[in-house]
Amino acid sequence: MSMWRCSVCGLIYEGEEAPDVCPKCGAGKDKFEKVAEDKETLINRSRFSNGLHMELYGMMTKIVELAQKGIDDNLDPACVKIFNEEKEAALMFQRKIMAELQTHMNKSKWG
Ligand SMILES: [Zn+2]
Known part of the structure; x- marks a missing residue:
């Protein structure tokens, strides 16, 4: 092909x-x-990498949801502190992933 x-x-x-x-x-x-064949290889590798980013993005959404449940449950301050940190970290990774994918699209690496 x-x-x-x-x-x-x-x-x-x-x-x-x-x-x-x-x-x-x-x-x-x-x-x-x-x-060209070398460009083809690059496109396929970008697609693979973008796929990984999208899968991880979905996992981060799950982390945010679980952490939010913990925050809402509000058992004690130590637990809530960890849940808040987990939520923030997941949101930060999601922002980084979106920024990176945007870069790929601007470079037309996205097939
Ligand atoms: Zn066209």
Whole structure:
């Protein structure tokens, strides 16, 4: 399978041949260019890494939810302190993940 890039909108299409029309912007087949093999590898690696970030982002959401339950339960100050720290750490990682993914998209590494 090869990768084809729409020169109009940047969409990456995977297939034996370029599509007749770009599914994103409607440009014709002649507007597609084959993605070089080294670039293809980079795109695949970025997708893998982005997938890991998204999975971890979901786990952080779970951490925030669990920590919030602990905060609401309010057993004693020591417990609540830890729950607050866990919540803050998870939110911080989520902000970092979003910033990094934004960087990838700006660099058009995101297929
Ligand atoms: Zn396009």
